[in-house]
Amino acid sequence: MLRSRFCHSLVVAFAAVLLALINTSYSQTSAGPQPVPLPPPVPAPVDQPYAGTLSLSVDLTNVNARVLNVREIIPVRAGPMVLLYPQWLPGNHSPSNAVQNLAGLVITASGQRIPWHRDRVNMWAFHVEVPKGATSLELGFQYLAPIRPQQGRISTRIADLTWNSVLLYPAGYFSRRIQFAPELKLPEGWKFATALDVKSQNGNSVQFKDVPLNTLIDSPLYAGINYKRVDLSTGPDNPVYLDVFADKPEQLEITPEELQFHKNLVVQAQKLFHSHHYDHYDFLFSLSDTVGGKGLEHHQSSEDGTRANYFTDWAAGVSGRALLPHEYTHSWNGKFRRPADLWTANFNEPMRNDLLWVYEGLTDYYGNVLTARSGMRTPEQARDEIAGIAASFEISPGRTWRSLEDTTNQPIISAHFMAPEFWPSWQRSYDYYPESDLIWLDADTKIRELSNGQKSLDDFARLFYGIDNGSYVTVAYTLEDLVKALNTVQPYDWNEFFRTRVYQVETQVPEDGITRGGYRLVYNDTQPEWMKHMDHSRGTSFATSIGFTVSGEGGPGGGEAPRGMISNVIWDGPAFKAGVTPEMQLQAVNDQAFSTENLRAAILAAEKNNDPIKLLLKRDNEFITVNVDYHGGLRYPHLERVESVPDRLDEILAPVE
Numbered sequence: 078m079l080r081s082r083f084c085h086s087l088v089v090a091f092a093a094v095l096l097a098l099i100n101t102s103y104s105q106t107s108a109g110p111q112p113v114p115l116p117p118p119v120p121a122p123v124d125q126p127y128a129g130t131l132s133l134s135v136d137l138t139n140v141n142a143r144v145l146n147v148r149e150i151i152p153v154r155a156g157p158m159v160l161l162y163p164q165w166l167p168g169n170h171s172p173s174n175a176v177q178n179l180a181g182l183v184i185t186a187s188g189q190r191i192p193w194h195r196d197r198v199n200m201w202a203f204h205v206e207v208p209k210g211a212t213s214l215e216l217g218f219q220y221l222a223p224i225r226p227q228q229g230r231i232s233t234r235i236a237d238l239t240w241n242s243v244l245l246y247p248a249g250y251f252s253r254r255i256q257f258a259p260e261l262k263l264p265e266g267w268k269f270a271t272a273l274d275v276k277s278q279n280g281n282s283v284q285f286k287d288v289p290l291n292t293l294i295d296s297p298l299y300a301g302i303n304y305k306r307v308d309l310s311t312g313p314d315n316p317v318y319l320d321v322f323a324d325k326p327e328q329l330e331i332t333p334e335e336l337q338f339h340k341n342l343v344v345q346a347q348k349l350f351h352s353h354h355y356d357h358y359d360f361l362f363s364l365s366d367t368v369g370g371k372g373l374e375h376h377q378s379s380e381d382g383t384r385a386n387y388f389t390d391w392a393a394g395v396s397g398r399a400l401l402p403h404e405y406t407h408s409w410n411g412k413f414r415r416p417a418d419l420w421t422a423n424f425n426e427p428m429r430n431d432l433l434w435v436y437e438g439l440t441d442y443y444g445n446v447l448t449a450r451s452g453m454r455t456p457e458q459a460r461d462e463i464a465g466i467a468a469s470f471e472i473s474p475g476r477t478w479r480s481l482e483d484t485t486n487q488p489i490i491s492a493h494f495m496a497p498e499f500w501p502s503w504q505r506s507y508d509y510y511p512e513s514d515l516i517w518l519d520a521d522t523k524i525r526e527l528s529n530g531q532k533s534l535d536d537f538a539r540l541f542y543g544i545d546n547g548s549y550v551t552v553a554y555t556l557e558d559l560v561k562a563l564n565t566v567q568p569y570d571w572n573e574f575f576r577t578r579v580y581q582v583e584t585q586v587p588e589d590g591i592t593r594g595g596y597r598l599v600y601n602d603t604q605p606e607w608m609k610h611m612d613h614s615r616g617t618s619f620a621t622s623i624g625f626t627v628s629g630e631g632g633p634g635g636g637e638a639p640r641g642m643i644s645n646v647i648w649d650g651p652a653f654k655a656g657v658t659p660e661m662q663l664q665a666v667n668d669q670a671f672s673t674e675n676l677r678a679a680i681l682a683a684e685k686n687n688d689p690i691k692l693l694l695k696r697d698n699e700f701i702t703v704n705v706d707y708h709g710g711l712r713y714p715h716l717e718r719v720e721s722v723p724d725r726l727d728e729i730l731a732p733v734e
């Protein structure tokens with residue numbers, strides 16, 4: 078932020094000087110620098126086969142240092158060539174592959190070292206001149222995984238190997254036309270899981286069958302010391318596995334009830350989509366406090382990661398329970414059916430994200446529905462989730478200036494701006510996930526209402542995703558295709574429905590689905606039971622009441638923020654109006670040392686009197702006292718049944734028989 082303000086003042090000063098020059102008799106309009114032509118563009122991908130197979134050897138044995146050693150042999154012909162490090166990652170929807178972690182690149186041909194030059198414009202492109210007579214290039218380099226716990230995905234016990242981190246590939250070809258022969262050396266005693274097919278294994282060296290680049294990058298590998306494979310298949314025609322890797326062996330223990338929930342997920346997904354688009358599916362699942370969490374979809378697998386006590390403290394995880402249902406849904410919505418402009422020919426062509434409110438938004442909706450239908454959340458917990466989403470938008474004024482569609486650019490914007498957003502309720506962030514939950518609930522209940530309960534968004538799922546059973550060749554779609562399919566299920570003005578809710582600035586929170594579902598949003602002081610079991614180490618939200626989130630006592634999740642750090646100050650909320658800003662540290666509440674409990678008690682006490690809530694805050698070395706004139710109570714959001722309207726929401730959340 079500072080830098081942009083500085084630049085702005087420079088521009089103003091420069092303009093003033095320029096004006097002064099123009100106003101003198103020495104003005105020379107043709108003088109001054111002329112633009113230097115850009116370097117020739119990197120060759121665009123063409124749908125043609127790359128001659129030969131690229132060998133890729135990854136050595137994972139130095140996990141202590143988080144250093145992966147890579148050796149790659151690329152068949153070549155003499156002449157200029159561009160090698161690409163993947164930049165745009167599917168599922169991330171952004172140019173975010175960390176090229177800064179590539180180091181030690183040495184390229185040789187016939188034993189002779191040859192120079193490489195990074196493109197001056199495209200930091201993911203490397204130019205080389207292949208010498209006459211050379212038939213292959215040998216590349217050696219390292220991928221330096223982040224060392225700090227929680228930031229990276231490689232520890233001394235668990236490794237998430239993303240092939241996009243450990244390869245370069247030739248520019249000029251569709252990624253599906255470039256063949257790779259991958260192999261991997263594992264640390265002694267480690268097990269692994271991946272959607273890739275194994276060709277041979279000799280001790281801790283594994284060779285995989287040849288695979289095109291697009292499938293390779295879509296097939297990451299988990300490895301680790303503590304591993305358990307759980308069979309979730311519904312039958313031989315639908316093999317699905319949960320591949321669990323944990324920090325400690327005891328964290329792999331699953332109760333019969335937990336196992337049943339996960340098996341139900343596969344059954345309910347099949348009943349929703351009436352198809353599947355994989356040969357076999359692997360949930361690659363890390364349970365760890367040493368590597369960071371993750372949720373990234375692939376066609377035949379997903380990279381999933383959460384807290385170490387996922388199974389051993391089941392009650393604590395209600396809020397994160399949709400992780401596996403969400404990523405599994407992506408096999409249908411996102412990987413198999415994909416917005417046309419999100420499909421790209423290789424990993425360095427830009428993606429366009431305008432339909433992420435379907436790709437991610439509808440996945441979030443179906444994911445939450447499947448979480449309830451599988452029993453991972455009770456109906457009440459599922460309703461609390463919806464209430465929480467609606468409540469978060471009721472207090473966020475960002476929707477008064479920014480359309481939901483514009484938020485689909487967020488992954489690309491965030492890739493350029495690495496710092497967190499300080500005012501998410503005003504800036505808007507990845508709103509196309511949760512807000513789309515409300516919009517798709519609106520659509521689902523609309524279909525149910527118009528068809529007198531005969532049709533629903535389940536029928537759309539069958540129609541749109543239930544094609545080409547068994548195939549995992551992506552079928553692209555446009556907004557027109559989506560609207561056409563919805564009209565086949567239930568005729569309605571779906572164009573207008575999405576135009577008003579997605580594409581224009583709309584101040585009204587889209588809550589009609591809650592109303593039509595037979596509920597209304599209410600607030601009270603009653604904290605949902607499941608919330609009491611939550612891990613609050615990363616912060617406790619008082620967003621719907623006093624208007625901020627505050628970090629608390631620390632805990633197993635390893636929250637990094639110091640105690641009392643304030644974030645997510647709600648724009649125009651009570652704390653905001655009193656002068657509270659993000660990054661202040663809360664020291665005391667009503668002259669008592671800060672604790673989450675004290676703050677909660679102070680908010681409850683203020684409900685019964687007219688005294689402001691007194692906060693002592695620290696900003697840098699300054700202490701500041703503010704008085705927040707707030708008397709509205711804790712305002713936990715809930716959905717309350719409205720008996721006069723059919724109970725459509727609970728129909729949606731109930732398992733399909």
Ligand SMILES: [Zn+2]
Pocket residue numbers: 374403407437440
């Ligand atoms: Zn997703």
